[in-house]
Structures are given as C-alpha cells and as structure tokens.
Amino acid sequence: MQKLLFRERLLNDRAEQLFGVHRPLAASSRESITAAEANRDPTALVTLAGGLRAHVVSAATNLGPNVDMMALWPDDSSPTHLIFCNEEGAAQPGVQRVRLDNGTVETILTGTISCDPSKRTPWGTIIVGEENGNTGWLIEIIDPLHTTGVLFNRTAGTFSGGVGAMNLAVRPAVGRTSFEGIGLYPATPTSGRDPTPAWGRGSRSRARPTLPSALTSARQPRP
Numbered sequence: 057m058q059k060l061l062f063r064e065r066l067l068n069d070r071a072e073q074l075f076g077v078h079r080p081l082a083a084s085s086r087e088s089i090t091a092a093e094a095n096r097d098p099t100a101l102v103t104l105a106g107g108l109r110a111h112v113v114s115a116a117t118n119l120g121p122n123v124d125m126m127a128l129w130p131d132d133s134s135p136t137h138l139i140f141c142n143e144e145g146a147a148q149p150g151v152q153r154v155r156l157d158n159g160t161v162e163t164i165l166t167g168t169i170s171c172d173p174s175k176r177t178p179w180g181t182i183i184v185g186e187e188n189g190n191t192g193w194l195i196e197i198i199d200p201l202h203t204t205g206v207l208f209n210r211t212a213g214t215f216s217g218g219v220g221a222m223n224l225a226v227r228p229a230v231g232r233t234s235f236e237g238i239g240l241y242p243a244t245p246t247s248g249r250d251p252t253p254a255w256g257r258g259s260r261s262r263a264r265p266t267l268p269s270a271l272t273s274a275r276q277p278r279p
Contacts (some may be wrong), residue, residue, distance in 0.1 A: 078106040114159035120149045127176040129200060139182050139200050141171035141188045146210065151184050153200060165210030165224065173238045185235025199223040203227060
C-alpha cells in the first residue's frame, strides 16, 4: 500500500512532465448528461484535467455507432487517418477510416462480427480481429487507404467487391478465437487476448512466425 501511495504521489507531482496536464483529476467524474445534450456537444461527455482540450473528430452519419479500438495512420507523429473497428454485426460496417482533417468516414470492410482490436503493424499494415467466440478471424489490411467497400465472407475467409479486395488477407495461423486485444512487436511474438471465460478466466496466446515476413504479404502499402 505504501508503494502504491508513493507511486500515485510521484505521478501526481510529475503530471505535466509525463502527461502534459497541470494536475490529474482528483476522482472519476460522476456527472451524467442526456442523449440530446451529448448530441449537441459530444465534448460534454468527458471531464478533462487542466491543460487538456477535446474536439469532435467526426459526426458523420455513416460513422459506426459502436467504435472500439483504433489505430493512427500512417504513424503516431503525423497521422492523417484513424483506422478503427465498429463492434457490430455482419450487416454493419466492420472496419472504417476517418480523415482527421475533415471527419470524412469511409467503410473499408463489411461482414465482420464484433470487430474489436485494430493495430498498426511495425511493417506498415493494419491488423484487426473479431471478438466472436471460437470463430473470430484475424485479418490483415495491406493498404487501408486504398481499400473501400469490400465484403468479407466469414465462412470461406475470402474478400470480394468494392475497391482493393486483394489488399486483405486472413491470418489463420494465429488461430480462430475471440480477439479482444493484440500486441505487435517488431522482432518478437504477436500476442493476443481472448476475454471469453474458459476455466473461469480468459486466455492469452502468442504466435512467432518462422520468417520475419510470415505474418504479412510482401506487398508494401502505397505512399
């Protein structure tokens, strides 16, 4: 307990240096607003520490309503897009992208069920996964900016229609499970988390490719 309190005090004292805020919030917010209020001003949904500001990235009508994990693209320092999962059914958009400069939303892929993790890989692609029991697919998007309106056939594990269907591939070597989170490393195993209760708890797994390029196509994203 003493170590925990020391850590909390240390983080509090160095909040501006470490996190860019003057001082962290004393406690989680207990405020509540109505749906109408949230629609008028979505930034009212968050309580921010001093030094932080919020703005709405997109309010497009085709934006998925159940956005889960997202990845900055093409990098963390100068991103132009967010690539994200929409955790709904096969009839709704599964993977979308949004332009950060104007909020335009485009659907990359439809046909997934409960798309959850979205990660940018160290080799320049996007990995997404389905959080769907023991049938979830892991999918790699080789070129997320030039892939639009593609349909995923979950039974066959194939892609068709739209633009750039050849930019997508399933990665069954990692297994079929409920992907709730993915960790990707440049030279070490890919790890995943399955939250589905099994023997009273979820599970974690990892995959180490035989060759460094075994998880991805040789094709590189366009500039």
